Amino acid sequence: MMTALSLSAGRLGLDGTPSILLCSSVFPFRIPSDQWAHRLRRVRESGYRMVDLYVHWGFHEEVEGSIDLTSPERDLRRFLDLAAAEGLLVMARPGPYICSETDGGGLPWWLHGRGIAVRTMDPDYLEAVGRWYDAVMPVLAAAQTTRGGPVALVQIENELDFFDCPDPAAYQAWLAERTRGAGIEVPIIACAGQGDLHGASGDVEGVVPTVNLYPSDESTSFDAEARHYAEELSSRDLPLLVTETNRMHRTLRREILAGARLVAPYLQTSGFNHLLLPSAGNWGDPGNLMTHDYDFGGYIGPDGRRRPEYDEAVRLTRTLEAWGERLAAAAPVPLEQAGVQGIDAGGALALPGGGHVIGPAEVHGRDAEVRILPAAGTGHEAHALSARVPAGTCPFWALDVPLAPWGAQGTIRMATAELVAVHRGADGALALRFEGPADARVLLETPEGTLDLAGHGEAESGTVRVALAPVPEGVADPEPARRTPALEVAALPEPTAAAGTAVAGEAFRAVPSTEELGLRDGRLRADLRLPAGTRELLLRGAADVIRLIAGGEDRGVHVPHGAPVSLLPASGALDTSGAPDAADASGAADASDEVSGEVSIIAETWGRANFDDARRPALALGAGRGIGTAHAVVDAQDVTDTWRVRRLPDRRAGGADQAQEPLRPLGGWSSPRLGEDAVYVRELPLPAQGHALLRLHGLSRPVHVSIDGGPERRLAPGDPVLELGAAEDAGTTEDAGTTEDAGTPAGIGRGSGTSGGAAGAVEVAIRAPHVPDGFVRRAELLTALAPGVRGVRLLPREELTALIGAERERTSAAFPLTVPAGGALQVRLRSDRAPGAGVQLDLEGTDVQVTVVAGGRAVSRHVLGAPAVAGGDAGRSWIPASYLPSADPVVDLLVEPLDAGGGIFGGASWSDALS
Known part of the structure; x- marks a missing residue:
């Protein structure tokens, strides 16, 4: 399908003819391979002429060093051939980073937790990327339009301007050179996520900058914004290519009217995370989990159903075809x-x-x-x-x-x-x-x-x-009626206690990350022994879904994304601000009130961060997963007062040279010069045994902290705890020596240790902008010891799936179901689907997690109630027809409580999926 694509000022040419391309995202890693042809046909029938194809590095290289581009669900060449058979062009986007609200943004799971500076010129990172490019680019090159195939554009990286890349020009030049060296002849593009064309492309010669636009569909200023980019790119002898945008065709029309020659609504063809993990975090709320249902309301639903917006696509593409090159050259x-x-x-x-x-x-x-x-x-x-x-x-x-x-x-x-x-x-x-x-x-x-x-x-x-x-009637597919299935129930113990593989006992001084233990997806259970006198267990760096069990009592689930989690004796698992409510209200907890001597922590990987979010440590790209660092707090001192104000937030020059430094509470200097930085300094003692940590209760804004004059580290409200060190290594701890630019949060997967020796001290300096109400409620100096590790147990996803689907004695039941704390239910549903149809399962509940298994396969996971979710419908599971055996098709659910008091599984309903 030889089609030459050319770019010039305000023009996109196909075989020399000015053209406008509408492009639908179709991601083969989110659609079963037996349905690829169906989705591509639906796109072509809508009038769109191109598909946007993310090639997910982590999906194709699940085992480090072994890249799979040919097995049935990963056959890249077959997908490209199917696109060509439908006459569709392809915008191929092989990363290395793709975002896509997917596990690690497409970066392989094994690349995480290593301290590698991803998306930079880090040699270890580039070595891995080079191996990926050397495998994937020749497949794309063989399918280029210049060689009779469908690949018309190749994108390197993705929205790099969202990421703090220190040298985008060098990084993008390296990727572009590797891409051209692999035989790519069609235009190479790089998209800007927030309009920074240089930050996205590095202005590298031969790399075409494009723009991703996500306005409010109701915006009245968007037209001028889009025209601005059309004018800027035209001045560079290029057209405006909108490589991602909203799904509503009213907005797509406005972009065409503003001069866009390629318009690619993101996720116009929806999907589901059957074969890979979604991400953890993104989209404003750092506490959320992305749903397995990956659907932003595009014109084709996950199961292939055409929605009303599909009819709008047909109407727009008919109009574009009627006007032809007159419109494309306007x-x-x-x-x-x-x-x-x-x-x-x-x-x-x-x-x-x-x-x-x-x-x-x-x-x-x-x-x-x-x-x-x-x-x-x-x-x-x-x-x-x-x-x-x-x-x-x-x-x-x-x-x-x-x-x-x-x-x-x-x-x-x-x-x-x-x-x-x-x-x-x-x-x-x-x-x-x-x-x-x-x-x-x-x-x-x-x-x-x-x-x-x-x-x-x-x-x-x-x-x-x-x-x-009149406008003709559309072809959108009706939604099927829902039905309530029959169900049978069996009670189960907490799964990680009943199954899994014990990997270590006393051999671990601290619990490694799941990546270090080789666990891509599943659960890690760590059984800890707390030292005598422990008044609080503090976790730092724990991710993603964390369940705490103290003294055999379930203390509930938290999703801290690396922020501190505190366990107190009587009040259970608390919030993830690092400031336990009981201690914050009354000062340090009573020294006679101790946490139980044995604690279990279960960490389940939901997905790795796909977006760099500095508000939570585990939302840094490249951050690992697991229980993080456990601190047994044995002492706490209030250190809110008597900080020296070294730099005053006022108009006097040379504030740092003032002879006398006033003593004030931390953040307690009053000045009319709002927003001006002040520096507060105090010498804090280090313990003779264990480690010292500084915790800032009620931290309301990021501050910068240095220890003994060392590099500054940013301390954010979501992570208000800083390790100061032990007497023997004062000023040289991981935290103290880490700059705020570090990609991996210090302390994740590392033990605090226990050290003896003479007590010392460090000078802590906190730089913060002056605000009238202060930036912190209280400062606390903690002394912490490392708990003993009694054992570590791993439960990979495959083993959990087998456990959920195992045959056991069950009894008939009806909704709603009460799920007890510390236990779980296996719920079996029997499908009465139509012949050849899949199943859409809609789940309801409060404070429960539901894992869906069908045909021996893990299908999806859901949290109902808290914590927050985003990306799609939290209660929807799509079970493709190919996942359900023809004889006696059943779906098994593992239902677990999220709250310390248990949960309610409110109901499940069926409807026939299109595929």
Whole structure:
């Protein structure tokens, strides 16, 4: 399917013809391989001409050094061949980083927890990337359009401007050179996630910058923003390529009107995380978990069902095809410049040869009246014509458009319906077909006279015929009815206690990360012995779903993403602010009140961070998973007061040289100069045994801390604990020597140890902006010992899946089900699906986690109630038809409580999935 794609100022050419491409994301790692052809066919039938293909490095290299591009679910060449068979072009995006709300952003799981600076020039990282590129790029090169295949664009990296890359030019140049060296001849692109073209592409020669645009669909300033990027890129002799954006076609129309030549709505074809993990965190709330249901409401649902937005795609692509290269070569202008008044969103395109396509966008949810000023000489110049823009639409109307490029005389003076077809009749007459509502109008002038068609019908003037028809009904698939399945229930103990592999006993001084133990996906259970006098257990760096059991009592589940988790004697597992409520309210806990001597911590990997979020340590790209570092706190001192104010937030120069340093509470200096930095200094003792930690209760904003004049480290509200060190290594601890630019949080997977020797001290300096109410409630100096490790047990996902699906004695039951603390339920559902259909399972509950297994395969996991989730429907599980055996198809669920008091599994309902 030889198709040459060329780029120039404001133009995208296909075999030399100016073109506009609509591109739907289709991700084979989220769709069973037996359905790839179906999804690609649906995309082609919508009128889209390109697919956006992420190639997920971590999915193809699950075992380090072994890259699989040929097994059935990973057969990249087959997917490309299927796209070519449908006549679809491909925008291939092999990373190395892809984001996509997936495990590690596409970086392999084994790359995490090693302290490697990912997405930089780190030699260890580049060595791994080079191996990936050497495998994947030749497959893409063989399928390029220059060699008869579908691959028309290749993207390196993804939204690098969101990441703090120290040298984007060097990094992108390295990737581009490796890409070209592997035989890639088509344009190489690099997308900007927040408009920083240099930060995304490094302005490397031969790397085309593109833009990802995610506006509010109701924005009235978005049109000007999009035109800004079109103008900037045109000045670089390039078109505006929008490589990711929203799904709503009203917004896509506005981007085309702003000059975009490629528009690629992200996740227009939805999917599901059957074969890989979703990410942990992203999208504003650092405490969330991404759902296994990967669906942002695109025009094709996860099971292949066409939604109403699919009909909007068909209507837009028919209009684009009718206008053809005239629209693709047009220049964007504001609506007012094109003669449209009375609406605050939308745009227009000035057509070559004269006239405009105008696109008034109604974004407020109510019909709008606009005034349109046709050109002089129409008899209407004395007054504006009026037209109605239906609520929620952005129609493409014609204004003063000459018919000459279509080989006829005359002008479409105004059409408030969409042009959907242009052709020559058997008699040589020009036939124009429009579609629109009943109050639409087409005003046409020809040498033979004026044609004014108001409402649906047909008319002709000389050799021009016009038809104005209603918008046809769509093809969206109806949603099936839900049914309630029969269920059987069996009680189970906590799974990690009953199964799994013991990997160590006393051999570990501290518990390694799951990556260090070779656990890609599953659960780790660490049984700890706390030293005498422990008044609090403090976890730092724990991720993702953490369950605490103290003295045999379930203390509930937390999702800290590496932020501190505190366990006190009586109040159980507390929040992840690092400041336990009981101690914060009354000072240090009573020394006679101790935590139970034996504690178990269960860490389940939900997914690794896909986005660098400095608010939580484990949301750093490359951060590992597991229980993190456990501290047995044996003493706590209030150190809020008597800090020396070394630099005052006022107008005096040379504040650092002041002879006298006032003593104030931490953050307690008053000044009218809001936002100016102050520096607070205090000498803090180190213990004779164990480690010292500084905890800032109620930290409200990031501050910068240095120890003994060393490098500053950023301390964030989500992680307000800093390890100061022990007497023997004062000033040289991991935390003290780590700059804020470090990619892996200090302390994750490392033990605090126990050290003796003479007590020492460190000088702690905290730099923070002055705010009237202070930035911290209380400062606390903790003395912590390392707990003993009694044992570590691993339960890989495959073993948990087998445990869930095992045969056992069950009894009939009905919803709702009470799930007791410290236990679990196996719930078996029997499917009454239609022949050949899959199943959509909708789950309801409060404070429960549900793991779904079908046909011996792990399907999905769900948290219902707290904690927060994002990305799709938290309670929806799609079970493809191929996952269900034809004889006696059943679905097994493991239902576990999230709260220390248990949970409620409220219900499950079936509906037939399309596939």
